[in-house]
Amino acid sequence: MGAAVVQAVHHFAIKPLLRRRTGLEVACYAMWAGTALLLPLAPGALGELVRAPAGATVAALYLGLLPSAAGFVVWGYAVARLTVTTATAALYLVPGVALVVAYLWLGETPAPVEAVGGIVTLAGVVLLGRAAPKPKRYGAPPSREAHVTPGTGTASPARPH
Numbered sequence: 001m002g003a004a005v006v007q008a009v010h011h012f013a014i015k016p017l018l019r020r021r022t023g024l025e026v027a028c029y030a031m032w033a034g035t036a037l038l039l040p041l042a043p044g045a046l047g048e049l050v051r052a053p054a055g056a057t058v059a060a061l062y063l064g065l066l067p068s069a070a071g072f073v074v075w076g077y078a079v080a081r082l083t084v085t086t087a088t089a090a091l092y093l094v095p096g097v098a099l100v101v102a103y104l105w106l107g108e109t110p111a112p113v114e115a116v117g118g119i120v121t122l123a124g125v126v127l128l129g130r131a132a133p134k135p136k137r138y139g140a141p142p143s144r145e146a147h148v149t150p151g152t153g154t155a156s157p158a159r160p161h
Contacts, residue, residue, distance in 0.1 A: 023076025089128045
């Protein structure tokens with residue numbers, strides 16, 4: 001529950017940052033903050049790193065670079081251009097993509113209930129994406145309704161754009 005609360009706060013907190021910074025910059029700050037919070041665990045982690053098999057170390061590096069680092073950058077790009085609600089809905093794609101990756105890369109065959117769950121999840125994302133309201137664009141052209149001249153109370157036809 002705590003992780004869900006922290007993730008929700010993070011999603012809304014980065015939106016203002018993305019108005020002034022790129023997705024890459026915000027991702028770097030978030031990962032540096034996470035690394036700083038893990039520093040108390042560094043002595044034990046270094047000891048375990050020495051004893052870990054090479055494959056485990058490569059897998060940990062991969063997870064840190066591709067899904068985490070690249071994911072944060074893409075997430076920042078999405079949140080900067082979409083509403084937080086719409087961007088968050090895309091997270092529902094993760095289980096379906098994980099099923100496909102597990103099948104193609106690891107040769108795992110999903111159980112029927114997992115396949116149905118993936119299809120339901122993807123269908124939900126598609127439906128949510130279609131029903132999402134369009135964000136209001138500030139600075140949009142004024143409507144073509146009659147324009148009231150200030151101080152006169154008289155209406156004139158809308159100005160051409």
